[in-house]
Amino acid sequence: MFKKLLPLFCFFLLNTTLYAQYIPISEDSEISILTVGPGEALYDKFGHSAFRVKDNTLGYDIVYNYGTYDFETPNFYTKFAQGKLLYELSFYNYEQFLASYKRQNRWIKEQVLELSLSDKEAVFNFLQNNAKDENKAYKYDFFFDNCATRMRDVLKEVLGDRLQYNDSFVEEQYTFRELIQKNVHCNSWGSLGMDVATGAVTDRDATAWQYQFLPNYVYQAATTATLDANGKTQPLVKETNFLFKNNPVTHRSNYLLSPLFIFSVISIWVLWITFRDLKRETRSRFLDAGLLFITGVVGIILALLWFATDHSATANNYNLLWAFPFSILVTAAIAKRNPKAWVSRYIIFLLLLFLLLTIHWITGVQEFAIGLLPLFMALAIRYIYVVYYLKRKTSLVVSRK
Template identity: 25%
Template sequence: MLVLAMLLAMPPLALAAAAPRIGVMTMQPGEVFFERFGHDAIVVVDPDSGEAVSYNFGFFDPSEPDFLSRFIRGEMMYHLVALPATQDLAQYQAAGRGVSMQWLDLEPDQARALAALLAERARPENSRYRYDYFTANCATQVRDALDTAMGGALKAQLAGRSRGNTYRSEAVRLASPAPWMWLGFDLGLGPYADRALSRWEEAFVPMRLADSLREARNRQGRPLVQSEQELLPHLVAPEPVEAPRRWWPWLLAGLSLAAAIFAARRRPRLLAGFALPLWLLCGLAGALLVFLWGFTAHQAGWANRNLFLLSPLCLLLLPGGIALLRRRVPGRLFRPLLWAVAAIAMLGWILQWLSLQPQYNLSWIALLLPVHVALALALGRRSR
């Protein structure tokens, strides 16, 4: 940690300015699921003592009595904590996560205003904020604090530009090393997550914010980032790279499953053994999507069109599937429900092309629509 302390030390030129030195630390993604998206913090170096304080917006208290219910409802509270920069870095060093520092070229009055703002925000009575993964997280808080100190100049430079990234593309990309995590994001996000983001909005990802800071300018027109330093090397898996998402492999898988289902149409017990876990998963997932839309503040999950594919009606098919598994005739509602599930999935495909605000779920349509239709064709006839 001695090397880190030396790297954080104030140079003589900055001392002469008699203003705090401001830096943005960017932490690379870790291996634990809540570390997948990276992190960042603002470092303020005192001009007199040389003490480096890290203002970290990423703290929460799981021991709060209502923590779990707030997490489920999308009302989780995070905290801003001020701590010595070397202490903040120690946890990332232990995890093997790389950390870089961007020293900013702010005007003295802006640096002092930012230091005062952060010190006030870090007071216990002011430190809490309502967390939102996309719009109010550790990176957006850093972004907003910098923009406030710069009088809105940072947002003015970033808000009108876009690289075409979306909340979904960034979330799925960064979560891709954990299959269950990217699956949850891709199925759980609605059309809100599929609009193209400005550079300002995509700064919810700490690494994207660091990229944008490199291109920003200060009040005098000079580059905002004065210099960069690597404080810690990155020793674990690197950040996932961008890659195009293709839907045709999902279509091949869906058509193959549909062909296998139709080929086994004379073996209802075999089909029931395949369909029962599928219906259970689809029904439970659909019920969860309904809950996210109707009973939580998770705006990114509202109006999710994956409900057309993951219909809660699938749960009503379970008794009929069990009857087939036991060589019995399903009830009268079984066949209409089969076709209702297939028809709803078909409607979701049609809306994909007619909607003015599309949702990127063509891969799931390509996979699940052929399966729902094939099950209706195969088991719908057998149920008579």
């Protein structure tokens, strides 16, 4: 009777006392790293990682998940935008975890770790303590502190120098931007959004240790990691299991809805108006005002992401070279039929910024969204025409005097 009640008792303690009491773990227990494949939504494209603690003797099977947050958090969306939203370590029954990702048709791999009983106790105790109300929250960072990096960090914290990661799983050198772009199509709106929002900090080469911000590389790093056990070096991973094999779905992207096509159409429209203006010896003032207004608004958003948030990935963003925030202040001036001379000088300044953008792109300081290339060309040509038109008009006025 006692053996039948013990699993219920342990799980009751796990869910009601928040680890105020010691929860035992037996010799037959297993601690695993779970790796989940990519999902449909953009935030699921990179996969997921979690710990699993399974004890058949004591009858519990728990998943510890560092990738959760509380939707009831006051000012949730503001904190999310500012990079101040706290993520949490949550725990629940493995069957819930499995069922959830089965519904999403996402594969799940398990790496059972080769740990002694004392090591399993140490890892389990760390997770129990970390799941307490006062410890469960942490400040999420996409590159440096997320659900994937926590797998690596927890094991390193508990096992210390006995656990050794090596670089052998890294076959090619990639930047942070290249690593995240491997998970999304380059000509997609998600890819474009990330390229515009993230700065030059993401164009640094990532080390093998830093690769583990992505779950797939946590999986690969664990495969090659070693653990010192009483002076004997052994693989960290004892066995690997495929817990759920998904049914691959082929997604066909619609090029007519892609950023490259949409911005190509917009760019052709801008160039057509510019050509028409050239033929008529006129200037479409409201087009120029609209371009400066839109690029100015984008620039303000990017500047706020850089200077007014805690997002590490949005710093040093040279997309500000084409989306310059102060352009919004020039909107009214350029919409006038006869703008003042300084407006022409400001447009020349914008062309110089485009030159800097080109240099940054060629030298690898920062990569820019390929979908924006037609827009860059159209803006540069339009700015050149505006400078030409305004200077020509000024010359005509002077000659008449």
